[in-house]
Structures are given as C-alpha cells and as structure tokens.
Amino acid sequence: MCRAFRRDVADVLHRLPRPLMVGGSVRHRVLNSVRTLSLSTRRWSDARALPAMREVGRRNAAVCRLRDGRLFVAGGRNGSGCLKTAEIFDPRACTWARVPNMRRPREGACAAAVSGRFVMVVGGQARPEAADSGGAVAGVRSDVPVVPHGQATETLASFEMYDLEEQTWLRGTAPMKSARFDFACGALGDGRVVVCGGNDGGGWLKKCELYDPYKNEWRDLPKMEHVRIGCRGCVLGKSTFVVTGGHSQRYNRSADQWQKDLILATCESIDLGKSGGGGGARPQWRRAGENAIPPMRHRRFQHCLSALAGGHLIAIGGDEADSVELYDATLRRWLDMPTANLPPHVYHGDAAACVRFLPSTLKRMDLAPANF
Numbered sequence: 001m002c003r004a005f006r007r008d009v010a011d012v013l014h015r016l017p018r019p020l021m022v023g024g025s026v027r028h029r030v031l032n033s034v035r036t037l038s039l040s041t042r043r044w045s046d047a048r049a050l051p052a053m054r055e056v057g058r059r060n061a062a063v064c065r066l067r068d069g070r071l072f073v074a075g076g077r078n079g080s081g082c083l084k085t086a087e088i089f090d091p092r093a094c095t096w097a098r099v100p101n102m103r104r105p106r107e108g109a110c111a112a113a114v115s116g117r118f119v120m121v122v123g124g125q126a127r128p129e130a131a132d133s134g135g136a137v138a139g140v141r142s143d144v145p146v147v148p149h150g151q152a153t154e155t156l157a158s159f160e161m162y163d164l165e166e167q168t169w170l171r172g173t174a175p176m177k178s179a180r181f182d183f184a185c186g187a188l189g190d191g192r193v194v195v196c197g198g199n200d201g202g203g204w205l206k207k208c209e210l211y212d213p214y215k216n217e218w219r220d221l222p223k224m225e226h227v228r229i230g231c232r233g234c235v236l237g238k239s240t241f242v243v244t245g246g247h248s249q250r251y252n253r254s255a256d257q258w259q260k261d262l263i264l265a266t267c268e269s270i271d272l273g274k275s276g277g278g279g280g281a282r283p284q285w286r287r288a289g290e291n292a293i294p295p296m297r298h299r300r301f302q303h304c305l306s307a308l309a310g311g312h313l314i315a316i317g318g319d320e321a322d323s324v325e326l327y328d329a330t331l332r333r334w335l336d337m338p339t340a341n342l343p344p345h346v347y348h349g350d351a352a353a354c355v356r357f358l359p360s361t362l363k364r365m366d367l368a369p370a371n372f
Contacts, residue, residue, distance in 0.1 A: 019306050019314055022073055022089070023058035030057030030078045034089070037316075037324070042339045054087050054096050060182070060302075062111035062121050066164070072113070074121050074162075075106035082107045082126060082153070086162070103160050103169050107153075110185030112193045114161070114213050120172075120193055122159035122211075125181045125201075155179040155201030159211075174216045178207050182302070184233030184243045188272060194221070194241045197228035204229045204249060210272065224268050225287055231264075232305035234313070239273040242293060242307075244315060245300035263301045263319065267293040297325050297334045 018036045025031060032053040036045045053073065061076030066088070074086035084105040087098050102121060109124025157179035159172035176195065183198025183205070196208040206228065208221035224243060231246030248262045268285045269292065286292040296315055303318025311329030314337075324337045 017308065019304070019316065020071060020089075020091075021304060021316065022053060022063065022071070023055075023061060023076065025057075025059040030059050032057045037339065039314075039326075039337075042337060044339060044341050051094065051096055053089075054098050055083065055085050058083065060108050062106065062109040062124070064111040064113050064119065064187070066113050066119065067116045072111055072119050072162075074102055074111055075109050075124060077107045081105075086121075099162065100167060100169060102162075103171060106156065108181035108183075108198075109156070110183060110195065112185055112187035114187055114191050114193060117164050118213075119162045119164065120159050120187075120211075120213075121162070122172075122185065122193070122195065123176065123180045123183060123198070124156050125153040126156055128154040155181055155199065174211075174218060176209055176211075177218055177220065178205060178209065180205060182230050184228070184231045184246075186233050186235040186241055188235055188241070189238030192272070194233070194235075194272065196221075196224060196233055196241070196243050197231045197246060199229045203227075204247075208270075221270070221272075222283065222285055224285055226264060226266065226268075228264065230302040230319070232300075232303055232315075234305050234307040236269070236307055236311055236313075240269055240271050242267060242269045242305075242313065244293075244296060244305055244313075245303055245318065247301045247319075263299040265295040265297070265299045267295060269293055293327065294333055296327075297336055298323055 018038060020034065020036045022034050023031055032055055033047045034050040034052060035047060036050060037043070038045075055078060057078040058073065058076035062074045064072050066072055069091060071089040071091070072086070073089070075083050077083060082105040084102040085098070086100070086102060087096050089096050104126050106121060106124030106126055109121050112120045112122070114120050157175035157177070159175070161170040161172060163170060179200050180195065180198035184196045185194065187193050191213050193211040193213070194208065195211070198205050204227040206224040206226060208224060209218045210221050211218050226246075226248045228243065228246030228248055231243050233241060233243045235241055244267045245264050248264050266287070268287050270283050270285050272283055298321035300315060300318035300321050303321065304316040306314050308314055313327035314324065315327075316324050324339055325334050326337050327334050
C-alpha cells in the first residue's frame with residue numbers, strides 16, 4: 001500500500017461506517033450469510049459473527065440503506081427461483097426482521113430510500129403472468145414467495161413503494177420509460193431517484209432516467225458514454241450520481257459486428273443539483289478532466305459499490321475481480337485495499353455502507369493493528 005494511503009486515509013478509516021455484504025453466490029450456491037469489513041484493520045468478520053438473513057439465500061437482490069441506518073433487502077433469487085420476500089437488518093439490535101412480501105417477485109431490481117418513510121423497489125425481472133396489482137389472477141397464487149426456475153420472465157418498468165410506517169406495499173402508477181434489470185440506481189438527497197444502464201430484455205442500455213416522487217413522473221437524462229449492464233451506482237453528497245464498471249460492448253469494424261465482451265473499469269458521474277431539476281443548463285456526464293472520477297484499478301461487473309463519508313467510495317468483488325479498492329476523494333485516485341480474509345461470495349454480493357452500530361464482539365476487530 002502506498003505511503004499516501006497510509007498518511008491521508010488510514011487515520012480516518014476507523015471513523016467510517018462499515019461496508020456490509022449480504023448474500024451472494026459462490027460456485028452456484030446461493031448464500032444468506034452476512035459479513036462486514038473493518039476498514040481500519042482490513043479484516044472481514046466471520047460468517048457467524050452476524051446473524052444470517054431470514055431467507056435461505058439471495059443473489060441479485062435489491063438493497064439499500066434506510067435513512068435511520070437500517071439495511072433493506074428485497075427480491076433477488078435463491079436456489080429455487082425468483083423472490084418477492086423482503087427483510088430489514090437493524091445494526092443496533094443486530095437482528096433481521098421479515099416485512100410483507102412485494103406485490104410481485106423481482107430479480108435484478110434496485111432499491112432506493114426515497115424518504116425516511118418510503119423505499120422504492122424498481123425494475124428487475126419477473127414472470128409475465130404475475131399480478132402487478134396484487135389482486136387475484138387465474139392460475140397464480142399471490143402468496144407464493146418464489147417463482148420457480150425455468151419459467152419465462154419479463155423485464156419490468158414498474159416499481160412499488162414500501163411504507164415503513166404502515167408496513168404495506170403501494171403500487172407505483174408511473175412506470176419507467178424503459179424497462180430494465182441489472183442496472184445502477186440511487187436516491188438523491190431530495191428524494192429523486194436515478195436509474196442508469198441495464199438491460200431492457202432486448203438489448204443493453206446507456207439510457208438514464210430521473211424519477212421525481214413529488215410530481216410522480218420520470219424524465220430522460222443524458223445517455224452515458226457506454227452501454228452498461230451489471231454496473232453499480234451510488235450518490236456522492238446530495239446530488240452527484242456515480243456509475244462504475246459493468247459489462248459493455250464494442251463494435252469490431254473488421255468483423256462488422258458488435259462484441260459483448262468488454263468488462264469496464266471506467267466511471268462516469270453526473271451532477272443533478274439545480275440544473276438536474278428541469279431548469280437551467282442540461283446536466284452532463286463527466287468522464288475525464290479535473291472533476292471526473294478516474295477508472296478503477298480493476299475491471300468489475302456485478303460488483304458492490306458504496307459511498308463513504310468524505311466523498312470516498314469502496315468497490316468490492318465482482319465478476320472480474322476478487323479484490324477491494326478504495327477511491328480517495330482527496331488524492332482523486334483508486335487504491336487497492338488488501339484484505340486478509342476476503343469472503344468467497346464476493347461474486348454477486350451486495351453491499352451498503354450502513355453499519356455504524358455494532359455488537360461489542362465485533363468492535364474488538366478494530367483493536368488489531370492495521371499494517372498499511
């Protein structure tokens with residue numbers, strides 16, 4: 001690890017919230033285990049240190065941090081099929097609690113905390129005949145939490161809102177302009193939600209949209225430079241949305257065809273402050289230059305991405321990388337963060353920088369020296 005990392009970052013890592021990795025898969029086995037990473041010691045917790053999810057396993061789930069610090073997890077896929085179950089992790093009590101099932105199963109969807117009360121779960125894939133209204137449909141049981149493997153799926157443009165106070169799901173009445181799954185998503189400080197990239201069921205996307213919960217409408221944003229599926233996004237500050245990695249494609253002129261074999265390390269960011277609200281100059285993506293975030297050190301696809309305090313980012317695992325790296329907002333570069341016991345389920349995992357309150361047994365991890 002470079003000296004600059006030791007001098008400028010190591011002294012603040014212990015004050016940052018811990019990235020939490022939930023579920024994932026390894027060697028085709030879907031997991032329900034939970035691990036957290038101590039940034040100061042660079043050690044992962046043992047799989048038994050935190051309680052496992054209530055679901056028998058999840059991958060490609062919708063995950064977000066709630067504004068009170070809890071972690072919301074919904075949908076995804078287990079060893080039996082696509083899920084519509086949901087649950088919440090409380091880091092203060094160190095417990096998982098079931099919440100009512102979503103109106104329909106969703107795999108490859110995204111979740112965003114729109115406010116302190118509502119959580120949006122948007123997009124993904126589900127069986128075509130599932131009831132989006134939650135009502136009875138011939139031949140369909142609304143209480144079944146799993147869509148079995150092998151059933152046909154459709155890509156969804158719809159969303160649903162979970163009311164944390166009433167503990168009920170509400171059907172969204174304004175679908176996205178483009179259906180999509182396996183995309184990047186995040187909630188801005190004012191409650192607006194950004195979605196970028198993914199797959200619409202027929203092709204890979206560079207399209208982006210912005211949802212305004214107060215107007216209940218979606219509007220188009222400028223397209224990204226690359227089509228990206230399996231990309232990951234998060235919000236820096238109140239209004240800057242960052243997209244990293246993903247699987248893309250390139251045009252082979254000699255063969256006169258598109259090749260879908262390009263896994264990216266590049267990052268793109270867009271400021272959706274006042275100009276992103278519909279007035280003023282149209283926001284633009286930053287890909288290079290003084291204020292742009294440089295490419296990651298490793299190509300990543302279906303990885304984990306979290307924003308940390310101070311404008312830092314952390315990227316974990318993915319299809320092409322079994323490593324952890326940290327974006328230092330002061331140095332404006334990505335730094336490798338070797339970890340002593342990287343979990344085997346970094347592929348198809350999910351992470352959120354959410355855990356600020358931990359049981360005393362886990363706090364002891366921070367007492368070990370960090371040899372940067």
